[in-house]
Amino acid sequence: xxxxxxxxxxxxxxxxxxxxxxxxxxxxxxxxxxxxxxxxxxxxxxxxxxxxxxxxxxxxxxxxxxxxxxxxxxxxxxxxxxxxxxxxxxxxxxxxxxxxxxxxxxxxxxxxxx
Amino acid sequence: xxxxxxxxxxxxxxxxxxxxxxxxxxxxxxxxxxxxxxxxxxxxxxxxxxxxxxxxxxxxxxxxxxxxxxxxxxxxxxxxxxxxxxxxxxxxxxxxxxxxxxxxxxxxxxx
Numbered sequence: 001x002x003x004x005x006x007x008x009x010x011x012x013x014x015x016x017x018x019x020x021x022x023x024x025x026x027x028x029x030x031x032x033x034x035x036x037x038x039x040x041x042x043x044x045x046x047x048x049x050x051x052x053x054x055x056x057x058x059x060x061x062x063x064x065x066x067x068x069x070x071x072x073x074x075x076x077x078x079x080x081x082x083x084x085x086x087x088x089x090x091x092x093x094x095x096x097x098x099x100x101x102x103x104x105x106x107x108x109x110x111x112x113x114x
Numbered sequence: 115x116x117x118x119x120x121x122x123x124x125x126x127x128x129x130x131x132x133x134x135x136x137x138x139x140x141x142x143x144x145x146x147x148x149x150x151x152x153x154x155x156x157x158x159x160x161x162x163x164x165x166x167x168x169x170x171x172x173x174x175x176x177x178x179x180x181x182x183x184x185x186x187x188x189x190x191x192x193x194x195x196x197x198x199x200x201x202x203x204x205x206x207x208x209x210x211x212x213x214x215x216x217x218x219x220x221x222x223x224x225x
Contacts, residue, residue: 004156035215041200043157043215056212090156099144099206100164103213105156 003027006091006106013081014114021076021109023091031055032074033092033103034066043090049074050097081113118203118216126222133190135219137203138183144206146179146186147213151200160188160201193223 006023013019025032033056034046047066048056054066063079074091088108094101121136137146145164149157163170163179163186170177176189190197203216 041151041218043202045212045214048212058212092156100162102147102159102162103149103157104159107154107156 004091004093004104004106006089006109008109009107010110010112012112012114015081015083017081018077018079019081019111020078021089021091021111023074023076023106025072025091025093025104027093027095027104028072029093029104030071030096031094031101032068032071033094034074034076035090035092035105037088037090037108039087047074047076048097055097078111081111083113086111086113118205118214120201120203120216120219122219123217124220124222126224127193129193129195129223129225131193131223133193133197133221133223135188135201135203135221137186137188137216139186139203139205139216140184141205142208143181144208146177147204147206148175148177148186148188149202149204149215151202151218153199157202190221193221195223195225197221198223 004025031050033048037043049068052068065077068074088110090108091106092103118139147162148160151157161172174191179186200218202218204213
């Protein structure tokens with residue numbers, strides 16, 4: 001049973017293109033996240049949604065737009081892709097925004113922009 | 115900005131030995147969590163220690179927290195080759211706003 005699943009696993013595209021990454025969780029969690037992991041393995045939060053409402057929006061270019069159609073899904077759309085967007089993007093979920101809710105991660109989407 | 119820094123960046127040991135990883139952070143926290151990441155996979159939650167706790171155990175894992183020094187350590191006893199992974203600490207600040215991850219320690223356990 002896949003708890004947090006994201007598609008695609010690999011995404012190779014050219015600069016200037018628009019692409020989307022999809023994420024779904026079947027854990028019944030209220031909160032979902034997008035994290036970006038760079039080539040040095042540094043993991044940084046991008047967005048967080050709680051019950052479809054945006055609660056965290058880090059300093060992320062406007063080219064990145066998350067969308068949560070329901071609390072089980074959080075998709076990430078990226079416009080006008082740049083070389084620096086190459087990274088692994090992780091979706092995660094937690095039961096709530098409460099302090100004792102650990103994160104459950106998907107297996108990541110490796111985005112390569114050429 | 116980055117919250118946690120881990121030490122060492124990389125650790126190589128033999129099966130059966132113990133592995134100790136350290137994490138330092140900068141601001142007041144509500145809790146500190148440790149995660150493991152196998153190559154090509156997502157992070158997996160290992161253990162959570164609250165700011166009012168000093169030590170916690172889970173199987174072969176032992177975590178300590180010293181809030182006066184703003185540091186934590188993760189000890190893996192009797193390591194196995196399957197423990198080979200990157201280990202990250204993450205801190206939740208007192209505002210509960212977001213979980214901030216450290217730089218990670220790459221652990222290699224050789225048979």
